[in-house]
Amino acid sequence: MLKLVYDERHRLHSDPLGTHPEGVWRVEKSLEELRNSPAWSYIELVKAVEPDYNAVLLVHDRVYVEWLISECAKGFHYIDPDTYVTQHTCDVAASFAATARVSALDTIRSRDPWFIMARPGGHHAGRRGPAMGAPTLGFCIFDYAAVAAKTLVDLGYKVMILDFDAHHGNGTQEIFWCESNVLHIDIHQRYIYPGTGWLSDVGGPGAEGSKINIPLYPGSNDNHYSWVLENVVERARELYKPDVVVVFAGFDAHKDDRLTNLQVSELTYALYGSYLRRLLSEGRVVGLVSILGGGYGQGMIKSFRAFIEGLVGVIEEPVITPKSPGKDIEEGLELVFNMLKELVLHRIRKDT
Numbered sequence: 018m019l020k021l022v023y024d025e026r027h028r029l030h031s032d033p034l035g036t037h038p039e040g041v042w043r044v045e046k047s048l049e050e051l052r053n054s055p056a057w058s059y060i061e062l063v064k065a066v067e068p069d070y071n072a073v074l075l076v077h078d079r080v081y082v083e084w085l086i087s088e089c090a091k092g093f094h095y096i097d098p099d100t101y102v103t104q105h106t107c108d109v110a111a112s113f114a115a116t117a118r119v120s121a122l123d124t125i126r127s128r129d130p131w132f133i134m135a136r137p138g139g140h141h142a143g144r145r146g147p148a149m150g151a152p153t154l155g156f157c158i159f160d161y162a163a164v165a166a167k168t169l170v171d172l173g174y175k176v177m178i179l180d181f182d183a184h185h186g187n188g189t190q191e192i193f194w195c196e197s198n199v200l201h202i203d204i205h206q207r208y209i210y211p212g213t214g215w216l217s218d219v220g221g222p223g224a225e226g227s228k229i230n231i232p233l234y235p236g237s238n239d240n241h242y243s244w245v246l247e248n249v250v251e252r253a254r255e256l257y258k259p260d261v262v263v264v265f266a267g268f269d270a271h272k273d274d275r276l277t278n279l280q281v282s283e284l285t286y287a288l289y290g291s292y293l294r295r296l297l298s299e300g301r302v303v304g305l306v307s308i309l310g311g312g313y314g315q316g317m318i319k320s321f322r323a324f325i326e327g328l329v330g331v332i333e334e335p336v337i338t339p340k341s342p343g344k345d346i347e348e349g350l351e352l353v354f355n356m357l358k359e360l361v362l363h364r365i366r367k368d369t
């Protein structure tokens with residue numbers, strides 16, 4: 018069974034002006050769509066747990082958390098040009114952060130995959146706020162994927178974070194910059210917010226090669242995503258052999274999305290969902306936690322459904338002809354993979 022976290026409390030984070038693209042409808046309509054899918058009978062609905070700031074403090078500094086709590090106390094307002102809070106935002110986000118920790122602990126015990134329908138977003142929030150020089154928090158408050166990953170790393174697991182949201186997960190990357198037990202693969206569109214995530218961003222001292230960024234060109238499509246799955250994600254996984262996968266599942270690479278310029282269809286999400294299901298069912302990883310990321314057009318609803326259908330195995334795995342996303346990306350990748358090989362070899366030497 019897929020443990021799907023849906024909790025009405027996400028509605029407490031909403032923009033009374035109704036103008037923000039990251040609206041309540043995203044989760045509500047996605048869930049409604051899923052009820053009509055054959056995947057529904059493979060789903061166990063789970064509520065989020067109560068807010069727990071100790072989970073948040075696993076990855077964020079106290080001063081940042083206290084600042085956000087004081088901002089929320091003022092009620093609805095924008096804390097930067099992209100990001101608003103309401104009176105309840107911190108508690109909503111702390112509830113999903115605590116749920117991310119619970120899911121990480123459960124998935125390694127039960128072997129059940131989890132998907133957390135979290136709002137507001139997470140992956141742009143760094144340790145102390147905007148990360149890697151980004152101008153804003155980009156709709157994000159606390160980094161749930163980082164909480165799940167840190168929970169597992171603290172228990173001695175090796176984690177692969179797969180972030181296929183169309184924006185670079187700069188917050189997550191900053192948090193684990195020097196952590197060699199987190200392999201972070203981030204597939205995103207270049208030239209858009211937050212402007213970070215280049216192939217040369219490979220991780221800090223002792224962790225070089227554990228951060229793999231794929232900055233795709235505008236217009237990249239299903240064929241390119243299929244290539245990346247085979248030649249980056251699976252290749253890196255095979256080399257690094259993570260125990261658990263944490264996915265930041267943004268659906269904003271869809272061609273209908275209002276904020277990006279990629280040309281992906283639901284097929285890519287079905288493919289990625291099917292791939293992840295195989296990893297878990299074939300025992301190549303012992304746990305899988307996915308957390309909702311972006312998606313700001315109607316395409317996200319179909320994409321979310323396709324991903325979940327792939328994840329629970331009610332559709333055929335799509336066959337999509339792979340196509341290189343660009344010679345420059347291929348060349349840059351070879352350098353990163355050489356570093357990753359070194360990192361893995363160094364670990365083997367240390368262990369023996």
Ligand SMILES: [Zn+2]
Pocket residue numbers: 182183184267269310311312
């Ligand atoms: Zn995004």
